[in-house]
Amino acid sequence: MIVVDHVTKHYGHTVALRDLSFEVPAGVITGFLGPNGSGKSTTMRVIMGLDAPQQGRATINGKTYRELSSPLHQVGALLDAKSVHPGRSARNHLRAMAASNGISRSRCDDVLEFVGLTAVANRRVGEFSLGMSQRLGIAVALLGDPAVLLFDEPINGLDPEGIRWIRDVFRTLAAEGRTILVSSHLMSEMALTADQVIVIGRGSFITRGTVDELTSAAARDVLVRSQDNARLAEAINAAGGTTSPGPGGSLQVAVLDAATVGQLALRESIALSELTPVRASLEDVFMELTASATDYTSSAGAANV
Amino acid sequence: MSEPAVGAAVRSEWVKFRTVRSTPIGYAVTVLLTIGLGVLITFAIRSHWHTMDPIARFAFDPVSTSLAGTLFAQFAIGVIGILFITSEYASGSIRATLAAIPQRWRVVVAKVLVLGVTTLIVSEVVVLAAFLIGQRIYAGVVPTASLGGPGVARSVVLGGAYLALLGLLGLGLGLIIRHQSAAISVYTSLLLIVPIIVILLPSGWQNVVARYEPSALGRSMMSVSPSSNMFSAWPAAAVLAIYVVVTLVVATVLLERRDA
CATH class of the missing domain: 3.30.70 (Alpha-Beta Plaits)
Structure with a gap:
C-alpha cells in the first residue's frame, strides 16, 4: 500500500503539492488523474524519494522510499521513458539497473522478452522510438518483480497499438495481484484501465472513487x-x-x-x-471536477464563470 | 547490508562506465596526448639540446619533461570524470540511478571507486610508457634518468596519481554543477585561468598562492626536485588529494539534499 500523508512540496515560490493525502490500496489498478501541471509527476517523485517534500511524507508498505534497501524488488517505476543514456544499448541499461540491486542477467533477458525488445536489445537507446522507450521503461520497472508499480503518463505519445499493448500489460500485472498507480490526464483512458481513480488538481486532493461513481454523481x-x-x-x-x-x-x-x-x-x-x-461524458465530469483547480483556464472557460 | 549494497552499486556503475563511448574515447585521447606529446616534446629538446642555454641545460629534468604530455591529458581525464555523472543529468537517467540506489552516498562511493581505480591503472601505465619512450629518445644526446634514480620512480607514480585525482575532481565538480558544459568550463578554468590570475597578483602573493594551483601541484608531483617556491612532491599530492576529498564531500552532501 502506498500512503501519501499530508505532503506539501514547493519549488521556490511555486507550490506543487498542498497538504496532499491519499492511499493507494494494494492489489488493484488505481488511476491518478489531474490536469497537466496538477502535481501528478511531483507526487510520483515524492513517492520515489527523488524529491523531498517540505512537509508530510510518502510511504510504501510503511517505509519511505529512501529507507528501502534494494528497492527494485519492492517498487518498480516508469517515470520518464526517455531518461536513458542515448548511447547505451537497451540490454546494457537493464544490466546496469539490475546489477545495482543484485538482479541476475538472465532476469534482464526475461523482461526484454516480456516487453518484446529482445530483437533490438543491442541497439543504442538513442535510436529507439517513444514506444520502444516506453517498453524499455516497463522492462526496468519489472526487473525486480516488484509488488508495487508506478507509471507516470505511460500512454503519452503512444500510437494506438502501443496504447493497447500497455493496457494489456496493466491487466496482466493487475491479475497477478500487484498494486499499480498509473497517472493520466485523460479520464477516458482511466475508465478503461483503472479499478478506481484519485483526482487531484493544483496539488490538492479533489475526490476518489470508481469511474462509475464519479460519472453518476455528475x-x-x-x-x-x-x-x-x-x-x-x-x-x-x-x-x-x-x-x-x-x-x-x-x-x-x-x-x-x-x-x-x-x-x-x-x-x-x-x-x-x-x-x-x-x-455526462467522462471528460465533462473531469472538467467539472477540476475546473476550479486548473492553473490555466482558457478565456472561453473564464467567460462562463 | 551496507557492504554488499556498495558492491552492487560498484557493479552497476562499472557496467555504465564501460558501456558508453565517451569512456574509451576519453582514455584513448589520454594515451595519445600523454605519449604523443611526450614524444614531440622530448624530440624537440633532443634536437635543440646543443644550442640550449647552459643554465637551462643545468636545470634540465629528463623526468618531468618526458611526462609533460600529462598536462594536456589532464583535460581529457577531467572530461571523463565530468561526463560520468553529467551524462546522467543530461539524459535524466540519474533518477533511475537514485531510484535503484536511494542511499545516494553509495552512488558517489561506487562512481569514485570505478572511475578512480580505472583511471589510476590506465594513467600509471601510460605515464610509465611516456617516461620510458622519452628516455629512449633522449638517449645518447640528452642526459637521461632511470627508474632507480632518486625521486624518479616517485615522479612517475605520482604522475599517474595526478591524472587519477583530476578525474575524481572532474567527477566531484560534475556532481555539484550537474551541467556538462558548465562543469567543463569550471574545470578548465581551474587549470588554465587560475594560473593566469595568479600571475597578475603582486609578486609577494604570487609566491604564496602559485604553489596551490592544481597544475602547479601536478608539476611538483612529477618533478624530481621541485623549485624552492613550490611544494615538494608528496605534500603536493596531499594538497591535491584534499581538494578532491573536499569537492567530493560537498558533492555528496548536495546530492543527498537536492531534489533529483
Missing part, C-alpha cells in the same frame, strides 16, 4: 425536441429547470430529469418528438 442533462420549444422552455423554467438551445433545434434541459420534463410536456399538451437523457 449532473445529467436532458435533450428534448418538441412542436413548441418556447412554451415548453417556459414551463421548464417555471418548474425550476434551466434551458439552453441544444443541437439541431433541440432544447437542452439541466436540473430536471427526463421524467419530469415528460410530465411537464403532457400537462402543457406539447407533443414531443425526442426526449433523451444525456449522460
Whole structure:
C-alpha cells in the first residue's frame, strides 16, 4: 500500500503539492488523474524519494522510499521513458539497473522478452522510438518483480497499438495481484484501465472513487425536441429547470430529469418528438471536477464563470 | 547490508562506465596526448639540446619533461570524470540511478571507486610508457634518468596519481554543477585561468598562492626536485588529494539534499 500523508512540496515560490493525502490500496489498478501541471509527476517523485517534500511524507508498505534497501524488488517505476543514456544499448541499461540491486542477467533477458525488445536489445537507446522507450521503461520497472508499480503518463505519445499493448500489460500485472498507480490526464483512458481513480488538481486532493461513481454523481442533462420549444422552455423554467438551445433545434434541459420534463410536456399538451437523457461524458465530469483547480483556464472557460 | 549494497552499486556503475563511448574515447585521447606529446616534446629538446642555454641545460629534468604530455591529458581525464555523472543529468537517467540506489552516498562511493581505480591503472601505465619512450629518445644526446634514480620512480607514480585525482575532481565538480558544459568550463578554468590570475597578483602573493594551483601541484608531483617556491612532491599530492576529498564531500552532501 502506498500512503501519501499530508505532503506539501514547493519549488521556490511555486507550490506543487498542498497538504496532499491519499492511499493507494494494494492489489488493484488505481488511476491518478489531474490536469497537466496538477502535481501528478511531483507526487510520483515524492513517492520515489527523488524529491523531498517540505512537509508530510510518502510511504510504501510503511517505509519511505529512501529507507528501502534494494528497492527494485519492492517498487518498480516508469517515470520518464526517455531518461536513458542515448548511447547505451537497451540490454546494457537493464544490466546496469539490475546489477545495482543484485538482479541476475538472465532476469534482464526475461523482461526484454516480456516487453518484446529482445530483437533490438543491442541497439543504442538513442535510436529507439517513444514506444520502444516506453517498453524499455516497463522492462526496468519489472526487473525486480516488484509488488508495487508506478507509471507516470505511460500512454503519452503512444500510437494506438502501443496504447493497447500497455493496457494489456496493466491487466496482466493487475491479475497477478500487484498494486499499480498509473497517472493520466485523460479520464477516458482511466475508465478503461483503472479499478478506481484519485483526482487531484493544483496539488490538492479533489475526490476518489470508481469511474462509475464519479460519472453518476455528475449532473445529467436532458435533450428534448418538441412542436413548441418556447412554451415548453417556459414551463421548464417555471418548474425550476434551466434551458439552453441544444443541437439541431433541440432544447437542452439541466436540473430536471427526463421524467419530469415528460410530465411537464403532457400537462402543457406539447407533443414531443425526442426526449433523451444525456449522460455526462467522462471528460465533462473531469472538467467539472477540476475546473476550479486548473492553473490555466482558457478565456472561453473564464467567460462562463 | 551496507557492504554488499556498495558492491552492487560498484557493479552497476562499472557496467555504465564501460558501456558508453565517451569512456574509451576519453582514455584513448589520454594515451595519445600523454605519449604523443611526450614524444614531440622530448624530440624537440633532443634536437635543440646543443644550442640550449647552459643554465637551462643545468636545470634540465629528463623526468618531468618526458611526462609533460600529462598536462594536456589532464583535460581529457577531467572530461571523463565530468561526463560520468553529467551524462546522467543530461539524459535524466540519474533518477533511475537514485531510484535503484536511494542511499545516494553509495552512488558517489561506487562512481569514485570505478572511475578512480580505472583511471589510476590506465594513467600509471601510460605515464610509465611516456617516461620510458622519452628516455629512449633522449638517449645518447640528452642526459637521461632511470627508474632507480632518486625521486624518479616517485615522479612517475605520482604522475599517474595526478591524472587519477583530476578525474575524481572532474567527477566531484560534475556532481555539484550537474551541467556538462558548465562543469567543463569550471574545470578548465581551474587549470588554465587560475594560473593566469595568479600571475597578475603582486609578486609577494604570487609566491604564496602559485604553489596551490592544481597544475602547479601536478608539476611538483612529477618533478624530481621541485623549485624552492613550490611544494615538494608528496605534500603536493596531499594538497591535491584534499581538494578532491573536499569537492567530493560537498558533492555528496548536495546530492543527498537536492531534489533529483
